[in-house]
Amino acid sequence: MVNPSPLRSAPSRILAAARRAFSQFLALPLAIVVGFIVLNVVIYLADRVWSDGRSPAGLAWLGDLFGDHQAIGSLLSTLASSIVTVTSITFSLLLIAVQQGSAALTTQVTDQFMMRRANQLYFGYFVGLSVFVLLTLLTNSQFHRPVFGSMLALSMTMAALCMIIVMIYNTIDQMRPERIVQFIHHHVLHARVHDEKLLCRTRRTPRPYWILASTIRSPQSGYIVDVREARIRETVEAHAPGSVEVELLVPLGSRLAVGDPAFALRVAPHAVLAPILRDRIEEAVIGAVTFDDGRNLDRDASYGLHQLATIAWTATSTAKSNPHPGPAVIHALRDILSLWSPCEADPKEDPISPLVYADRTPTEATDALETIIIVASESMQAQTLSDALRTIAILLDHVSQPTAERLADVAKRAVSSLGEHVLTRQLEAALSDLAGALDRRGFTGVGAAIAEAAKQLGASLGKLNSRSTRVSETTGP
Incomplete structure (x- = not known):
């Protein structure tokens, strides 16, 4: 037996945390900052022509436009203070928007915000530009006039101000539930490649x-x-x-x-x-x-499924009572199960490998769908329940047998929660489709139970009942 020794893993744990931080966020922003520093070195060498009192052919007007080193210093000081102030205010507002999105859904919003390449580009560009302007200001003296550096700093600052509009729009757009679910869905499929x-x-x-x-x-x-x-x-x-x-x-x-x-x-x-x-x-x-100490969405498909289930549970439950994110998660899970199901019928493996590893990730996708059905009964969101049951019916018509067996089991367990709902027309159609799909796939017992549950729930229509007595004891499932 291996003796527990948590302290011996400290270097590897720190290395793993650093690797996760770079893969999720730090790599691109730091690379952009380094690029700005290298650009500053190149521009410094190009600006040496102005220090000798010589002007490049045809560019004398540029030196006259920016003036002597005092005028350039004043310009760069203004640019540096402006870009730092605007950056701090803008990023503060963006973080507030992300916090509001996290409060509306889950903390998973923060993960997907950091992992987006566009956001990493924005952070890297603004920080790198600040460093570039400060370094250019540092090199400004009566012996060195950074004319080209000042021109680039002014041009890139103007571009940064225009970029703020795009950045604000992208941030607000990223806080929409369907965009968050779409992002996680994409990374779940990408992480599955690593699992395979x-x-x-x-x-x-x-x-x-x-x-x-x-x-x-x-x-x-x-x-x-x-x-x-x-x-x-x-x-x-x-x-x-x-x-x-x-x-x-x-x-x-x-x-x-x-x-x-x-x-x-x-x-x-x-x-x-x-x-x-x-x-x-x-x-x-x-x-x-x-x-x-943390999980990586790019390499852990089950983590993405956990995030989807958490978003659906939080939004669908009475804690939020938001009917919009639930169907988006259900659609993502239907797509995931459809793509993964063929591999379950013919699993890839190495028959001589000494390592045994059971593939539980597809089961977690089915469990996430089951979780949504359960929480829909708690919040009485009949439309979300209808979407989940219709998803099972659609999948049963084409998925492989292992996936179909789990879906049939989910449908059987869903019967226990139906008594909490009113049999809306949408729910009645979904139950009918599910019963038919179960019969066609050979799960006749479960299909009959679904049909009987719909019949008993329909018997409560037109009667005044409380939530706990909607289906009476004599006719309850």
């Missing part, structure tokens, strides 16, 4: 009759964000080829505490694994795991 690389190098199920040799527990707390399968494979092949397998017991993105079970180490029925070899394999397995 690991799935192709692992197996889905453990070998039968293999004996559990030990349970490898987490030596630290945090999220499991990555597992280097190659390192585990090399260690197993070096010490016990063909007789040892390692199963990851939790999905990537899970949060573990110190001592939580993380891996199961199994050996072939007639193999003997020496304690020293077992310890080496356990050390290599833990060393192949990357822990972090």
Whole structure:
């Protein structure tokens, strides 16, 4: 068993946090700032021609326009103070807008705001421009007239002021629920590509009759964000080829505490694994795991599904009672399930891999749809429930069998919540479509239960009932 030692992972944890920060936000803004610094160096060299009292051919008017070094210093001082003031005020207003969006939906709004390339470009441009103007001001003296630098600083400041209009519009547009859901949906599909690389190098199920040799527990707390399968494979092949397998017991993105079970180490029925070899394999397995304090939407599809479910739950529940984000999330989940379903029927795996990793991400997409159905009963949003049930009906007509079985199970469990609703025409049509789709797919028992629930709910129409007694005990499902 690997001894818990949270302190030994501090350097790797800091490195992982830095890598996450750069991948999510810092890389592009810092690159733009560095680009402005390099540009300032180049312009400084070009401005040396003015220091000798010489003017480039045909550009003497430019030196006369900006004047001597005192006039240039006054101009640059004005530009520097103006760009810093405008930047601070504008970014403060934008952050307030993001905060309002977070309050209306969830804190996931902040994540998607930082990850957008356009926002990173804006932050990098304004900070880089401020640095450029200050550096140009620093080089201004009676021995050096930064005429070209002043011209560029003035031009780019004017462009920055015009850019503020575009930036404000983009920020407001990004706070719309459908835009937030669309962004997360895109990153979920992108992150799934990363998941599939690991799935192709692992197996889905453990070998039968293999004996559990030990349970490898987490030596630290945090999220499991990555597992280097190659390192585990090399260690197993070096010490016990063909007789040892390692199963990851939790999905990537899970949060573990110190001592939580993380891996199961199994050996072939007639193999003997020496304690020293077992310890080496356990050390290599833990060393192949990357822990972090946060999750990365670009590499963790289940995190994106969690964000979608959280947005739908928060907006649909009586905490917000907003019927708009729910259908947008439902549409995104329908698209995701449609794209992922074919791979469930024919999963990609490496049959000789020593690492076993169950693919739970498609199940999480189905669970997110189930969550929306549950919260729609709490807030009595019949339109959201109708969209969710219609989505199940649409998917049942073309998804693979594993996905269809989970959707049928979701439909069966949804019957328990129908008594909270009034049978609107929209809900009645959705229940009819769902019952028909279940029958066509072979889930006749569930289809009959849906049809009977709709019939019993319809019996309450025209009668005065409270929410808790809408479906009477004699006719309730």
